Amino acid sequence: EADIYQTPRYLVIGTGKKITLECSQTMGHDKMYWYQQDPGMELHLIHYSYGVNSTEKGDLSSESTVSRIRTEHFPLTLESARPSHTSQYLCASSVASAANYGYTFGSGTRLTVV
């Protein structure tokens, strides 16, 4: 089924560790996004990509990086995790067309840094 998949679903990690959150979509969407969201709270854009080899920083300052080497894959990396990174990370994708600009969100990765 065409969808957007995030792994892991939950992650508990120690301070200072490097982690990569995975996001893959099978819908052929060009545009992909990472949002940080405390459960049920505002969505904060941290990175986005309009296509392969295109990445931009969002509105929320973040010590993370992203890459977009393949259309379907948009991983997020934290070089050195801190307790302030504890949050939920949502990946989303979209295709800009006359018919539909809406986002499809992944199920999220809930990260806890101890």
Added chain:
Amino acid sequence: GENVEQHPSTLSVQEGDSAVIKCTYSDSASNYFPWYKQELGKRPQLIIDIRSNVGEKKDQRIAVTLNKTAKHFSLHITETQPEDSAVYFCAASISTGGFKTIFGAGTRLFVKA
């Protein structure tokens, strides 16, 4: 910069009553206005959207209205049910230079049985 304000932040209604959530946006170039519903522990999901060339759109118990002159749009839920309880996010999108979506801060809707 671009901004979307959403009100109220929390809304509690009795089952069967109507619920209205309002949003205002700042960038007059916005031309697409989606609404997302996020149930507890789940991902946000698109429930309805409206384009700038349309004033109103309805899908069963939910409807959206758009006033481009005033730069505000609203979500209306009629005959609310407990399963409507969720956080609702409005958004405004601009389809120039790629495109950009600005989300509102969300409204937590409680429907009491």
